[in-house]
Amino acid sequence: MSAQKGREITISVLKFNPRSKVSKPHFVDYKLEETPGMTLFIALNYIRENFDPDLSFDFVCRAGICGSCGMVVNGKPALACRTLIANYPEEKLTLMPMPAFELIKDLSVNTGKWMDKMSKRVESWIHSNEEVDISKMEERVDPDIADQTFELDRCIECGICVASCGTILMRPDFVGPVGLNRIARFEVDPHDNRTAEDFYELIGDDNGIFGCMSLMACEDHCPKHLPLQNKIAYLRRKLVSLR
């Protein structure tokens, strides 16, 4: 075993249980020794197992794939499982739950509920009247179009863009960058028969495509580097020309 001693770091966590009558939001500091490759996933589990069995947070894949672990780290929303403590020279990390989502407890927020509503709102599925015979050859798709669809399909619904978004603060019903990206994704997919008019019906208002103030934070923070601003601008141009 390595004898090298890691630096001492402080993880400061906002604790609050909205379902308890006595709980009030407050920060708790935990001190621990950093180990090589330590992420917030490792650190928070260590804290729960050794200092505070009552601390709530969400991880699933712990590999930056599933989008469960968004939280605000030193003021910026990020995936906690991808957050390497070594990248923080200041030796102290302050963790808060993401805003814009319903708080469950401590660092755990209900992104699932939000994303469900968003998915239903933008009808996040293929619209087609064709009955496909799955014993027969599949429909051909141009490889470039398939790649383009894939690039937009990579969104993991982590909600970081939503937590970064200025519009959401003023318009709680704003469909958010993630919802607009969804529309952009189905717009390029040749399997989806929806027209620009159909999309206009869904997002052609200030809670949709015309609400965005182009502050760019969504794109800056998106862990999947999706071209959110570009796509929002493209959709806006396309839909504006309809009316």
Next chain:
Amino acid sequence: MKINYCDALVIGGGLAGLRAAVAAQKKGLSTVVLSLVPVKRSHSAAAQGGMQASLGNSKMSDGDNEDLHFADTVKGSDWGCDQEVARMFVHTAPKAIRELASWGVPWTRVRAGTREAVINAKKTTITEDEDRHGLITSRDFGGTKKWRTCYTADATGHTMLFGVANEALRHDVDIRDRKEALSIIHEDGRCYGAVVRDLITGELEAYVAKGTCIATGGYGRVFKQTTNAVICEGTGQAIALETGIATLGNMEAVQFHPTPIVPSGILLTEGCRGDGGILRDVDGHRFMPDYEPEKKELASRDVVSRRMIEHIRNGKGVPSPYGYHVWLDISILGREHIEKNLRDVQEICQIFNGIDPADEGPKGWAPVLPMQHYSMGGIRTKPTGESQNLKGLFACGEAACWDMHGFNRLGGNSVSETVVAGMIIGNYFADFCLENDVTIPTATIQKFLDEQDKYLDEILSYNGSESIFKIKNRMKELMDEKVGIFRDGPHLEEAVEELKELLVKTKQITVKSKERAGNPELEEAYRVPKMLKVALCVAKGARDRTESRGAHYREDYLKRDDVNWLNRTLTSWPNSDALEPEITYEPLDIMKMEMPPAFRGYGAKGMIIENELSAKRQAQVDEITEKMQAEGKDRHEIQDALMPFELPMNYKERNERAGDK
């Protein structure tokens, strides 16, 4: 306390559960899906490589068909699988992938013209024909005769899961997340739903249904070192086991992967070694050629894993705060190659370990260690997906032992199984729900609810000195050390005994917070005993199976024993106070096989204790085949004569292919 009624209850919202739910909902049943987390976050999202289906579109997969996929799957299973189920599977897989395409999964497509590929570490040029342009393409994977694995870049599981989840939304499937099934409601050998805990409010509810389908994924997290998501704790298998009626099949069949990164356990794809990456030890020495001079790093998954552990045991591992590991060196492939072809691996190394694997010398080496990867075992079912013993309980996906993987599953066959099983089992499940009613009295449902309610109170009243986290960690270590890649009688015996002690200790803890809601320690306190039961099924099954088959490797019994062990392990837990499961065996009938047992095609020869029936059945198969070929019968007719199988819907229809004559 609340009782929710529905027609069809699906526990688990990964690929398998969601696809089964769509099948039920489409037949007009009110269908509820329960999941620990929002369903799009299920472990299925993590699959990268792809999904096997014999489309035969691209150059390297031309000529592929169900027969080749079947043969690969049976060999891969080391003849442990149910061949009828494997047939059902390979025949439906092309339909599954085409259905997914129509649901919007953006499969990578064939591009006409030439492109460069690295095959066997050599640059090769492949030319795709014009008439295949735009069809679904496929890539190479271990153990397959053709390039059969369809993919969406390196995020196949993610795109598949979103495609299926969105389809479930389209059909108005009632998806409820942050709901955990705690026990199965049953009476007179018939299942009626589950007792469920809301993970936000802590409230207990009953979900009562005509049929229940468990699709809760694998049990990788009973091991310490695993590539699995943190929710893969095997509680679905455990609640089936705790009925005392349903059985689990082949729980000792656990697959290990050679190159997850340490400590996070995130997978670095097999492509690293495929492209020419090498393994190094504490001295920087490349050790694989010492053990496997012929195939070196490219020996099969289980062989490489075993050699790595052997070398670490020989004192050549690299010490770290997280235990010993070896190095994976891909810098020798050159920066250009890595940044183009292994982008994901580079990103994982950078983000999680602060290493750039393209840096030359020790600086760029990534720490790797073989880890648990896949659970072949699960809830034992009939080919329809229904439990063999508990009527109305179905299972599909990694949670089930349906059983097309036997003792080793091939890469790409698992996400494929999830959707294919969701289609096949989902339809049989739906039919069951259409034909049967709920006949259980409310009082019985209340009894099951009260039991769980009392159990949670009991846990909160424990007053002992043990820590549930320590018990859990000890279980995980024990499974790695004694029930891991290398197994032998004495260690397995020790493991069984200590797991039993740990199970006793789970009642000697104290849970600090007495809150019913938002109490992670309470959740551990009721999950860990379940995990220990699953672990005991694995350990005891492995202890008793005195042979080596597929991923189950016994150092004291090196041969595959087709005379004594051509069977499936069944574990059950009939007495809830018992500290270990009961084990029985289910024989595999060679005389009904389409492909009788033979050499797997890799690993050392002569390592099989042969069953004389194998040769007898092979002679029969040859005779029937020759005769029918002479009569001009086609491969489908011959197959049907050798081993008939059935499928629901119109899934038995022949699959059209671009290469059809």
